[in-house]
Structure formats: structure tokens, C-alpha cells
Amino acid sequence: MRQDASPRQGQRDTASVTLQDIAAHAGVSRSTVSLVLRESPLVAERTRSKVQRSIKTLGYVYNRGAAALRGSRTSTLGVVVYDIANPFFGAMVAGIDAALNREGYVSFLANSEDSPARQQRFLERMREHRVDGILLCPAEGTDPGLINTLSGWGMPCIQVLRHVGEPPFDYAGTDFHQGVCQAMDHLVALGHRRIAFLGGHYEHSATRERWQGYRESLERHGLTYQRLLRSTVTRRDGVAMIQQLMAESPAPSAVVCHNDLVAFGAMLGLRRLGLVPGADCAVIGTDDVEEASLGEPALTSVATHPHAIGEEAARLALRRIANPEGAREQVVLAPRLKVRDSCGATRPEPGATWTEPATGEHA
Amino acid sequence: MRQDASPRQGQRDTASVTLQDIAAHAGVSRSTVSLVLRESPLVAERTRSKVQRSIKTLGYVYNRGAAALRGSRTSTLGVVVYDIANPFFGAMVAGIDAALNREGYVSFLANSEDSPARQQRFLERMREHRVDGILLCPAEGTDPGLINTLSGWGMPCIQVLRHVGEPPFDYAGTDFHQGVCQAMDHLVALGHRRIAFLGGHYEHSATRERWQGYRESLERHGLTYQRLLRSTVTRRDGVAMIQQLMAESPAPSAVVCHNDLVAFGAMLGLRRLGLVPGADCAVIGTDDVEEASLGEPALTSVATHPHAIGEEAARLALRRIANPEGAREQVVLAPRLKVRDSCGATRPEPGATWTEPATGEHA
DNA sequence: TGGTGTTTTTGGATTGATCTAAAACTTAGC
DNA sequence: GCTAAGTTTTAGATCAATCCAAAAACACCA
Missing domain, CATH: 1.10.260.40 (lambda repressor-like DNA-binding domains)
Structure with a gap:
């Protein structure tokens, strides 16, 4: 007036x-x-x-704020990862960003540092901001009831890479089980009979899937040597585990690793023992991070396509927002084994297999 | 009613x-x-x-949306980086997240992929969402007038790592100039007289600072050999540049690199030529990314502390939001040279200098 | 010309908080 | 007991959009 x-x-x-x-x-x-x-x-x-x-x-x-107040959408999403400094998650977030951008959505990002408390704080904040949905890589030790809680809050939640709670839930990730099987099959085809598996906690769905793949592969190929070492999943763990294993008798002739970091550590550990990765012991990693194709020797790895996982997760979230009552979906991408030198399959002269990914620059 | x-x-x-x-x-x-x-x-x-x-x-x-409509704050911030898949930015974003989290703020993240158009789209979206401020690592080719435009929009903008436009503006980053000087001083002290600088575009403030540091160091030490190669900043560029340089006469006895990726490439290039990094040619990188301390040989690098830069930038943003008319600030952190094997200063037996950073796990 | 059916357009209520200035309640002092 | 000053509390307007139902404008045909 x-x-x-x-x-x-x-x-x-x-x-x-x-x-x-x-x-x-x-x-x-x-x-x-x-x-x-x-x-x-x-x-x-x-x-x-x-x-x-x-x-x-x-x-x-x-003014989207005003629109959101009266309408029902905010055009925002919350994204929770547990280690944004890990290039794997960087690539995944880039994928999420690309997919959301196309639909006019923007995302809040939080780094839980694998702390359920931090994760919880962020989720509550997201609730206050009335995000339309959540993409969640659950922190270690996340309460399995969390997904139901979120659903009670009216926030659709897509779990990514790991999952907690009972199906059905929305999920996007890679078929870790199949990935390990691919690595195992390849090693068996190369003649290996003593293959160990390195790394992982029991708590994660993603870890359980890998271990299951390992055990099933052993059984399928009729192998009796079985050695599965638990650990957190850093380079240092890789070093420690391979040194422990090589001191045993019989020692393994090949190892499959939880991720590439463990594999890098394993290769380093072998070198410290005066052994040659790929010749004295084959090493296969998981993820196919950028550095895998470089280094000496180049690491054979199961590629898990983080960018694609991010895009799929984001698209699934948008589908769920458009149709909250629709049937829950599990988008599981197929991994692909990238054979390089560290498994002993190839042994080219230096420089022959040089392939440089185009990314990775800065400042 | x-x-x-x-x-x-x-x-x-x-x-x-x-x-x-x-x-x-x-x-x-x-x-x-x-x-x-x-x-x-x-x-x-x-x-x-x-x-x-x-x-x-x-x-x-x-309901923060409703509060924001009537009040003047949204408790949100926009963060723009140009390559989130780069672990350097991952660490920086983690720093931002940590600092904001303490103050109840949340941040929208966007990955510009170094495209000014994508960057612009995101900034406009941030304006619609009425964010309280922007943390911007400007994409290559960003219009220098952008900062004024944003200020006209009433969105305080903190530039990070790079900057465009004329001072005064708010900025948080590292003293790249000083970083290069540290590396140069170290090499000169080791007796090097022919030192080259590898990599960088002309457009970036961060690049200009490095080059200036290089030229000034040469002058200060009375060195006449000067060789500065421009390039984008990937591993591949490092390989190409070192191969070109080593074919010249005289060849350099040491190289300082724009970032660690270029340095890794340079070391790989040397090895392909049958030369030993650190012995036949010293190599120093910039950033001190996680992989620098590993690998053969371990890379000497100028640490630029991305996590700390992120925290400082976020804190500066909060200060600016609290006091929009306050004097513009430039927060410039001091870099620190981490001496390892690749510059030939140390030559320990394998395994003696093993230091493992605690981060870097996933899934 | 009037009735009917479609397109377009519109006012008023609504969303859930904050702001402002004024009202209600305490307490203290004379 | 009454006023003045200080402390708490409140009603009503406001922020900038969307939703809804109803009004207006238009087209068409008997």
C-alpha cells in the first residue's frame, strides 16, 4: 500500500x-x-x-527462492561424498555436474570425510534448504535406517557406489563383483594358480561384492590357494600387505587389489623387495585412475568409469524427483579390464603403449 | 483464514x-x-x-527458503572451479567445505571445464538462487570485466588461485612467484647454471607470476642461460618439452615445472631418453600433489597447500559477506619447497625416505 | 443477435518466514 | 498510586513468486 x-x-x-x-x-x-x-x-x-x-x-x-516457497521444487540437489580429494570422486562429481547442468539443476556438495556425524549434519541442513533430492555415498558406519528416515523427510535419496539398508532402494554404481571376476579370469588365463586379494573393510557393500567375486572365481576355476587380506585402502596398506604375503610360503604369483592406490602400494612394496611387478608377481588394480596408465610398469586395472556413474546417478535422481512413487532402480555399470604391463600379459619396449588421457591440468 | x-x-x-x-x-x-x-x-x-x-x-x-525471501541472507555460496577431477582442486574444495561447515553455510559447486560460457551460465543460476557470495577460480579467457559485473549484481566474489581484472579485488592463493624463486635458489645452490622453465599459458595471472619469478631469479644469480617453454600443462606436454630441450645444445641441467603433472611428464621423458631424473637432469614440480612423494624418484616440489587456500578463501568470503564495503583483501600463502630425490640433492637408499600421506582411500 | 465452447487472462489467496513499530508487561522511584 | 523507563511480546505488512477458480476475450454457428 x-x-x-x-x-x-x-x-x-x-x-x-x-x-x-x-x-x-x-x-x-x-x-x-x-x-x-x-x-x-x-x-x-x-x-x-x-x-x-x-x-x-x-x-x-x-527469484528461485520465492518460486520454491510457493511451488514444490527448488531445482537443487544435495551431493555427499566421503573424500572429494580423491580424483575418483572428483571425476564422479564432474559427471553429476554435467548431467544436472543440462536440466537446470544445481547441487550442494559436502565432504563427509567418512564421518556419519558430519554426514548427518549436512543432510539436516539440506532438509532446511528443501532440496529436491540427495545423492549419497554413505559414510562408513552409516545407520542402515538412514534411507528410510530420508524418505520420511520427503527427500528421495540415490545411493552411489556403496549402499546400506535393505532393497529396494535407488542405487547407481559399478558391478564390483563382475570386475573382480574379469581380473581373476584374466590371471587364470595367463596361468596363475595362486592369486591373493588385497584390501577392504567388511562394512561396505562394495567390499563384500568384491570379496564374493574373488571367492566365486576361485571356486569356478577350481583353485585351492585362497588369501584375502583386510585393510584400509591406502598405498601404505598395499606396501604392508604385499610384503607380508611375499614372506609366506607359498607366496602368491598374482594379486588383485581393492583399488588402484593399494595396487600402487603393492607394486612399490615388490620393488622394495627387489622383485619386479608383472614378472615376479602380477598386480591388478581397480578404478583405472589417471596415473594407472603411466608409471613403471603401467598398471592393469578394472576401469569403473566414475564420470559415467556420476551421470547415471544424477539422471536417476531427476527421474525419481519427477516420479517419487516409481519403482526403485539399480543402475549398475559394467566394468572393463584394461590390460597393461603390471599383470605380465604384455611386455612392450618402453614407450610403445604410451596413451595420455586429456585431462588433469590446472592453474 | x-x-x-x-x-x-x-x-x-x-x-x-x-x-x-x-x-x-x-x-x-x-x-x-x-x-x-x-x-x-x-x-x-x-x-x-x-x-x-x-x-x-x-x-x-x-525453512531457509522462506527466511531468505524476507531476510537478506541465504547462507549459501557458489563455488566455481575449472577441473574438479584434479586432486588439487579436490583438496581445495575440501578446505572450503570444512571452513563453511563451521559457520553453517553450504555451497553450490560447479565445474566450468575452463569454459567461460559454462562459467557464465552457472553464475547466472547462482544469481537466481541469491547466493551470498561466489568463490571463483576463473576459467581461461574469462572477461576481465566479470568481477565488476558480479559486484553490480550484489554478489561479492572472491577469486581463487588465478585472478582477472584490475586490483583491488578479493583474492586467495599462493605466492607462485616466491615458489619459483625457492626452487631456483635451491638449484643454484646445488651448482646448476642452466635451468629451464616448463609450461604455462600467458593468459593466467598464476602463470605470469611464475615466469616473472623465473626471470628474476636468473637475473639475481647472474645466470645467462634462459629457456622458457610455453604449453598446456599435462604430462604429455612435460614429455614433449623435455625431449625437445635435451636435444638442444647446450641442454639444461635442471628444469622447474609449472605443476607436478608437467614434472612427472618430464621425468618420464628423461627416462625414455635413457637419462636418470635427478642425476642427468634435476626436475622440480609445483603443488606437491600426493603422488609426488612416491614414484621413482620421488619428486621435489613446491607445496602450494590447496586445503589451506580453500579455507582461507572461504573465510575471506564470509568476512566480505559480513562487511560488503570493507577493504578488499589479498590472502597470499607462502609456498614451501619439499626437497626429495628428483633434484639430485638427496640420494638415499630405496625406502629410506618413505613417508605416506594418510589420505586417498575410497569405496 | 445470442448462445455455446475455447482460449487467454486475471485477481486474490497462499507459501513461511522476517521486519517494524507499537502494545503489554515489569520494575523502580517519587 | 502514578509515572517513567526498561523489558518482552505481538499484530500486521512484507518478501516474490505460484496456484486456483473465475472472468474476460474471442471464435463459431444457428
Whole structure:
């Protein structure tokens, strides 16, 4: 109820052009402008272009906050990973970003550092911000009931890479089971009979799948040597585990590793023992991170395509938001074994297999 | 103006407890509840605890969207990097996340892929979401006027690592100039007289600083050999550049590299030529990424502390939001040279200098 | 010309918080 | 007991959009 008619009297904020102002300028109602903005087919072509011209002229900026208050969508998503400094997650987040960007969504990112408490704090904050959904790589030790809690909050949750709780739930990841089988089959075909598996905690779904793949492969090929070492999954663990194993009798002739970091550690450990990775003991990693194709020897690895997983997860989230009651989906990508030198299959002269990925620059 | 008194009649949404409902339950007004939520000292202790009890009982969830509409803060920030898959940025984002988390802020993340167009789209979206500020690692080719544009939009912008436009602006980064000087001084002290610099585009502030550091160091030490090769900054570039240099006469006895990736490439290139990094040609990188301390030989590198830069940048952003008209700040961290094997200064037996960083696990 | 059926457009209520200025309640002093 | 000052609390307007139901504009045909 402004006494005088002049619109911007008190404040000279440039950023305060509203629907109302557009409506006045174009000589239509607020509602019509709103319809134009949302590209409704209801509004006539002449009106539409007239309104659009006013929008341009006045330099209007859509206020998503206000829209979200009345409407039902915020066009935002929460993304939780447990180690953003890991390039694997970097690539995954890049995939998520690419897929969301195409649909006009933006995402809040949080790094849980594998702490359920931090994860919980962030999720509560996301709830206050009314995000339309959550992409969650659950932190170690996450309460299995969390997914139901989130669903009770009305926040659809897509689990990524790991999952907790009972199916059905939405999930996007890689078939770790199959990945390990591929690695095992390859080693068996090369003649290996004593193959060990290195690394992983029991708590994770992703770890259980790998171990299951290992045990099943042993059985399928009728191998009796079985050696599975638990650990956290750093380079240092790789070094320690391979040194322990090589001191045993009989020692393994090949190892499959939980991820590439463990594999790098294993190779380093072998070298310290005066052994040659690929010749004295074959090494296969998981993930196929950028450094895998470099180094001496180049690491054979099961590629898990983090960028693609990110895209799939994001797309699944958008599907779930559009249709909250739809059947839960599990998107599981097939991994692919990238054979290089560390498994002893190839032994080219130096430089012959040089393939450089195009990414990885900065500043 | 509900006709009947019963509050949740139409919809049975659990998630729709509002200030109004709390007020009714506690027997106070909406305003009082709002004051309690914002921890205002105005409200009496008795009332406060009564209201707090109602909040707990009814399971109220704060609606930040509604608060942001009326108030002036959204408690959100936009973060733009150009390559989130690069572990350097991963660490930086982790630092940002840690600092923001402490203050109740959350951040939107976008990956510009060094495309000014993508960057622009994201910034416009951030404007629609009314973020309180922006942390920007400007994409290559960013219009120098962008910072002023953002300031015209009322979005404070902190530039990170790189900067465009004219000072004064808010900035957080590393002293690249000093970093290169440290590396050069070290090499000169080891007796090197022919030192080359590898990599970088001209467009970036960060690159210009490095080159300036290189040229100044040469002058200060009275060195006449000068060789500066431009390039993008991948491993492949490192390989190509070192091979070109070693074919020249005289060849350099040491190289300082734009970042660690280029340095890894340079070491690989040397090995392909049958030369030993550190013995036949010293190599120093920049960033001190995780892999630097591993590998053969371990890479001497100028540590640029990405996590700390992220924290500083985030803190600066919060300061600027609290005081938009305050003097612009430049937070420039000092880099530190980490001497390892690749510069030939040390030559320990294998395994003696093993230091494993604690991070880097996944899934 | 009037009735009918479609397109378009619109006012008013609504979303859930904050802001402002004023009202209600304490306490103290004379 | 009454006023003044200080402390708490409150009603109503406001922020900038969307939703809904109803009104207006238009087209078509008997």
C-alpha cells in the first residue's frame, strides 16, 4: 500500500525488479508474466513476446527462492561424498555436474570425510534448504535406517557406489563383483594358480561384492590357494600387505587389489623387495585412475568409469524427483579390464603403449 | 483464514509444521518463535525454553527458503572451479567445505571445464538462487570485466588461485612467484647454471607470476642461460618439452615445472631418453600433489597447500559477506619447497625416505 | 443477435518466514 | 498510586513468486 505511485522510491537496488514490475511495464497481470517465465502453452504468442521484451528491458532476474516457497521444487540437489580429494570422486562429481547442468539443476556438495556425524549434519541442513533430492555415498558406519528416515523427510535419496539398508532402494554404481571376476579370469588365463586379494573393510557393500567375486572365481576355476587380506585402502596398506604375503610360503604369483592406490602400494612394496611387478608377481588394480596408465610398469586395472556413474546417478535422481512413487532402480555399470604391463600379459619396449588421457591440468 | 480451527486438515504432510503451529502450541506469537529460533537475546528465558520444547515436540524444520525471501541472507555460496577431477582442486574444495561447515553455510559447486560460457551460465543460476557470495577460480579467457559485473549484481566474489581484472579485488592463493624463486635458489645452490622453465599459458595471472619469478631469479644469480617453454600443462606436454630441450645444445641441467603433472611428464621423458631424473637432469614440480612423494624418484616440489587456500578463501568470503564495503583483501600463502630425490640433492637408499600421506582411500 | 465452447487472462489467496513499530508487561522511584 | 523507563511480546505488512477458480476475450454457428 504505497502512498505514492512511483515504484522504486526508498531503495535504489538494481536487483529488485519483480514480476509485478514486469507486469506493469508490459500492461498485463502478474500471473501472465509468471506463465511466460515458465513457458506455459496457455499464453498467446503476442502477449508472450511483449512480456519477454519487458523482461529484457527491465533486466529482470528470476527469484528461485520465492518460486520454491510457493511451488514444490527448488531445482537443487544435495551431493555427499566421503573424500572429494580423491580424483575418483572428483571425476564422479564432474559427471553429476554435467548431467544436472543440462536440466537446470544445481547441487550442494559436502565432504563427509567418512564421518556419519558430519554426514548427518549436512543432510539436516539440506532438509532446511528443501532440496529436491540427495545423492549419497554413505559414510562408513552409516545407520542402515538412514534411507528410510530420508524418505520420511520427503527427500528421495540415490545411493552411489556403496549402499546400506535393505532393497529396494535407488542405487547407481559399478558391478564390483563382475570386475573382480574379469581380473581373476584374466590371471587364470595367463596361468596363475595362486592369486591373493588385497584390501577392504567388511562394512561396505562394495567390499563384500568384491570379496564374493574373488571367492566365486576361485571356486569356478577350481583353485585351492585362497588369501584375502583386510585393510584400509591406502598405498601404505598395499606396501604392508604385499610384503607380508611375499614372506609366506607359498607366496602368491598374482594379486588383485581393492583399488588402484593399494595396487600402487603393492607394486612399490615388490620393488622394495627387489622383485619386479608383472614378472615376479602380477598386480591388478581397480578404478583405472589417471596415473594407472603411466608409471613403471603401467598398471592393469578394472576401469569403473566414475564420470559415467556420476551421470547415471544424477539422471536417476531427476527421474525419481519427477516420479517419487516409481519403482526403485539399480543402475549398475559394467566394468572393463584394461590390460597393461603390471599383470605380465604384455611386455612392450618402453614407450610403445604410451596413451595420455586429456585431462588433469590446472592453474 | 481457515474456517475451522483444526490445523492440518487438508494435507497430512508431516513436513509442514510451521512457525505458526509452534506459536499455537506454545501459546505465544509467531514473532516470538522466530526470535527464539534466531537466538535473540530479547526473549525471556522462560518463554525461550517453552518454545524450544514445542519445537522439539512438533518436530519443526526450519525453512531457509522462506527466511531468505524476507531476510537478506541465504547462507549459501557458489563455488566455481575449472577441473574438479584434479586432486588439487579436490583438496581445495575440501578446505572450503570444512571452513563453511563451521559457520553453517553450504555451497553450490560447479565445474566450468575452463569454459567461460559454462562459467557464465552457472553464475547466472547462482544469481537466481541469491547466493551470498561466489568463490571463483576463473576459467581461461574469462572477461576481465566479470568481477565488476558480479559486484553490480550484489554478489561479492572472491577469486581463487588465478585472478582477472584490475586490483583491488578479493583474492586467495599462493605466492607462485616466491615458489619459483625457492626452487631456483635451491638449484643454484646445488651448482646448476642452466635451468629451464616448463609450461604455462600467458593468459593466467598464476602463470605470469611464475615466469616473472623465473626471470628474476636468473637475473639475481647472474645466470645467462634462459629457456622458457610455453604449453598446456599435462604430462604429455612435460614429455614433449623435455625431449625437445635435451636435444638442444647446450641442454639444461635442471628444469622447474609449472605443476607436478608437467614434472612427472618430464621425468618420464628423461627416462625414455635413457637419462636418470635427478642425476642427468634435476626436475622440480609445483603443488606437491600426493603422488609426488612416491614414484621413482620421488619428486621435489613446491607445496602450494590447496586445503589451506580453500579455507582461507572461504573465510575471506564470509568476512566480505559480513562487511560488503570493507577493504578488499589479498590472502597470499607462502609456498614451501619439499626437497626429495628428483633434484639430485638427496640420494638415499630405496625406502629410506618413505613417508605416506594418510589420505586417498575410497569405496 | 445470442448462445455455446475455447482460449487467454486475471485477481486474490497462499507459501513461511522476517521486519517494524507499537502494545503489554515489569520494575523502580517519587 | 502514578509515572517513567526498561523489558518482552505481538499484530500486521512484507518478501516474490505460484496456484486456483473465475472472468474476460474471442471464435463459431444457428
